[in-house]
Amino acid sequence: MPFDLNFVIRNLPIFGNGLVVTVELSLLAIFFAMVWGLVVAFGRIARSRLPRTLASAYIELVRDTPVLVQMYFIYFGFAMAGFGLSGFMSGLLALSLQNGGYVAEIYRAGIESISVRQIEGGKALGMSPWDVMSLVVLPQALVRVIPPLANQLIVLIKDTSLVSAIAVADLTQTGKLLTERTAASYEVFLTVAVFYLAMTGIVSGLSRLAERQFAIYH
């Protein structure tokens, strides 16, 4: 099968439209997942029992069900309930909620990996608990979680392709429609795959860069 490069170049604006949607969705979902994950992680390591139980239950719930089913639940459920969310918003919500659960566990592992002596040292200097957390524990923990966090964000970017199932014109959906219109399936899917590879490649490249940049504690 010869690869028709002209076809790809001709349709680059169409691919571009889909790519923009996928990038937007990925960036927003990454942002919300990282922030929400921190909230859940704090619940998970809280001293009182209620937030701990809630956070654990939440993490199990979002991690043990497929993100596609979560998207359907939000997309079709809210539409039927009368305040429909757009496909984009439903996808963003599902991706943020699920990956927030994964990211929370990554943060928790990072925070718990910080030696107790660091915390005691902070307290001995007269820091408040908040200062110990924000100035001593978190900066070190965040450096340690860079590699697993990058892994999870790559999974997130790949999972954005699922919003094509709830009528969002992302990169995958664009590719699918283009295939159905032109029958140039080989070219289309290779191009789409290359775009995804580029996006995930950027994330892993950035994570390696960040790891080297912040590796001052060792």
Next chain:
Amino acid sequence: MIPQALIRNFPYLLRGAEITLLLSAASVALSTIVGMIVALLHVFGVAPIRIAVEIYLYLVRGVPLLILLFAMYYVLPYTGIDLDPLTGGILVIGVYYGAFMSQVFRAAILSLPQSQWDAARSLGMRRLLMLQIVVFPQAFRIAAPPFVNTCMMLIKSTSLVSIIGLWELTMAGREAVERSLAPFQIFAGVALIYFCMCYSLAWYGRYLEKRMQYVH
């Protein structure tokens, strides 16, 4: 409040769950075989084979499963190979998750201390025997918890084949929603069935992990 739509459709969903289990079991089997072969090639293969393995891992890490499923659905027919969705789904998921499985097995093989290899070699074992009675028995035990975890991810991923038109749990859920117009109930039920499958595996994985701690 009694979720009547869910109760009415639950037997239908369970039939979908059967297909999901079948698909998962077959994909796990295939991905385990692929993963083992790839892991061995990755650890013991010569340079060009190792590079080929790295490329395979890189592609799987960077390309969404859904794209590969679409490729199977739209591209393969042009080459004359026409797979039914179930076979195609098993094949694509098996090969895709084979990469993750290979990482699990490779990490387990590499985590054995050097002294084990040295000891086996000093006893005059050939490589095959060494793998058979020294490396594999220990590596399998180390690989068990992450293996179970990967199975869990695989089960969740089988929901994607509903997008290319295979009738399984997620698709059964969508059909039930179209009939009953009760999306919250039905999809909560679908999620519950997936949750039961995955949570039991997660629980088993944690049990294996705990049991391993006693060994060491």
